Amino acid sequence: MLVADLRANLPADRLVVDPAVIERYLHDEAEWAPFESPLAVLRPRTAEEVQVAVQLCARYGTPIVPRGAGTGLSGGANSSRDCLVVAFDAMTAIKEIDPLERLAVVEPGVVNDDLRRACADLGLWYPPDPASSPWSTIGGNVATNAGGVCCVKYGVTGDYVLGMQVVTGGGELVRLGRRTRKGVAGYDLTGLMVGSEGTLGLITEITVRLRPRREPERTIAGYFDTLVDAGRAVAAVASRGITPSALELVDRQCLLAVDAWKNMGLSVDANVVLLGRVDTAGSVGDDEARAVRAAFDEAGATWSAQSTDQAESDALFAARRLAYPAMERLGPVLTEDICVPIRAVPDMLARIEQVAALRDTTIANIAHAGDGNLHPLLIAPREDDAARARAQAAFSDIIDAALELGGTVTGEHGVGLLKMAGLAKELQPAVLDMHQSIKRGLDPYGILNPGKVVY
Template sequence: MEPENGVAAELSHLVPNGTVLNDGPSLEKYSHDEAQWAPFAAPLAVVLARTTQEVAAVVRYAGERGIHVVPRGAGTGLSGGANSMENSIVISLELMTAIREINSADGFAVAEAGVINDSLRQTVAAQGLWYPPDPASYKTSTIGGNAATNAGGICCVKYGVTRDYVLGLTVVLADGEIAHLGRRTAKGVTGYDLTSLMIGSEGTLGIITEVTVKLLPLSGREDRAIIGYFPSLRAAGHAIAAVKAAGIVPSALELIDSTCLRAVDNWLHLGLPENVNVMLLASVDEPGSTGELLANRLASIFLTHGGSHIEQATDPKKTEKLFLARRMAYPALERLGQILTEDICVPRSAVPDMLSRIEASAAKYDVVIANIAHAGDGNLHPQIIVPHGDVASKARAKLAFDEIVTDCRLLGGTVTGEHGVGLLKLSGAAAELGQRVIDMHQSVKNALDPNGTLNPGKAFPHTHRN
């Protein structure tokens, strides 16, 4: 294997318009994402690519020398999916920030992988269009990273996740060849759906460098927020299940517990209410009397299931402030200690039971668990908080983490709803998938990446080849 400075020097010749980093602080910065507990190793070098051709050149170089390649967007992932492993080059797409096309007539946009989600949303909004997927990290995460993890978000309960909006991709394959997948048309079933195969594959099958996304009209929506406070997680869970049973599909239905609310308010001073246990924050976006009727029905359901201080808000500034509390919950909790983030998803009818089991795990292992959730689709994000340097608490937190994953599966759920398997969820994924399905994954991986060049060990439990 080449010495590290030799690798960096050779890469510099391959990416004349990009940047190659090899200093200690840069290698540390690009060696891991936001999953604080997932393993990682310093890369041999970091390439900040500017074009698809540069990405392809680096992948070819790495494949010829038996070096792994780890693709990276903004590094906002929470499962270790962008963590560098031994003998790896990290390719960052963060400099690929061009929005190449916005087609208002046909309702699509073409963006490079490094475009920030919110930048795309704001740019198309200026033309009366809307890109719905809105992960909590929408102001910092990239479109390419969103596609690689099939990111969800607050409005996905009604509008779906990233996969529902990706029409096509430009992908660099493991041999350095460039493939253009998908279409620009409203319909199309030519060949296998390789676009969907790439979405959520966490960079293990190809490196996404350009994304064609479907857009919706921005007009015709009137946001109304409905807020209710509940005495317990289980009571809030029953209200969530009742919303589903009533056949109401809100544009958002979010759960925030008191630990999250206090952490956010102590940091940002939003003036959130004190002495409350759980807040449910819902919204509907139907216009006129239809939206008003749905908002009133949600308020009635909240009240019937133990909610108090029910209020509705149509003022955009107040609505934005309330949803800011939800979006900023994770960084606010990070200020309290190390965070082990769950991403379980259970059937909506199982939400009350799952919330109770999370509380039981917190008590059993004597750990602090803060709860935030995309409650409307059963996607729960328990945040296990451990004081920095507390080794004993960290060990107990890992036990609680594993028990929550097991309980999720027992209730018919999945171990990751939107963050991806990465490295943190490999054992849970193994139990969920089973060996036959793991073998199918490995067969696909072997077909597209026979030498295991791309993002090794991520996305599913890899098996050894004969």
């Protein structure tokens, strides 16, 4: 029996079988994504312990579901029937920060903001900053190739992953990638693992590149009457050749929900707010800030300003990060993660409004608008099955609209369970076959997070 063998080969405190404790490891934050009870939860402390677990699961044919902090929004970490959940929340060491090489080596359970703080103490910066950065882990960020507020200028998690240690589906412990700034030896297996959501290997260590600490940011806010006007402002910023360090969209529904929850004193007389930031040094940065504000005004902003109050601007960006949990307090929230070309942002925002009316569904909106990554939040009252069905239909409609506009079904949350049908629409059958061939090659026993990402 697997549980008995795990107990015999691993330290006694690694395995969790108490149903009351297991309950908090059953699923991530994806609304209405299915999950079932596992055999047990393993909380390893070393890569070798993970290796032992994979080898035993391969022997018994037991599925493995890897898990970070459980902040995902696609169901990728949801437990399946009689699987072994491998939770990395006890592997939290920052093993190394090298200021000369500008890299860090971390275990997968390190929280994103904890790494950022440790780097800041040495004058360095780890840029990827998903809205969940106070809670999400580097391992989970790598598994979904998470983005964040500043990715419009500085890129997503995968742009910073140099290498990793991985346990393959065959139970081998291997190192992928490099520590050097350049390297093209062999296939990019590190890049293949990034965004694979635990379906190709279990990541036990990650080496990430760092940047020097950046200049202070200037914040520009713009108020708009409509989502489409705000979308035009996003396109106007891009057309001026400006790459802001952040360009975030938050609608009034989200800001009011945050204020009601956290009493932050927000007072916004607009249906939609755009928050832009630039971090270019000196007079060039001043020019960029003025250009962003001009782009807002050109697109029809009812009010715009460059903030001179750092506390106020920080509060608005904090509200953006709190928008999702604040909306959750109002009812179940089904979160979209589509990404469209910048020129298509106004059209996509208009489509979202049309879908909301067609499906009689409340849809609030937040977005990493600067790179076209939109997060409509579909809200349904609790215990209202009809509203839930309408929200799920709206979810599918929004995916279809994004694909029609040349976009993708997921920008940063991953496919998991919720986007598998959308992925099948986005990719050609031959490309899906390539995915499945890679899966079979790296997971010969079919035990790594089966039933997720690809059919």
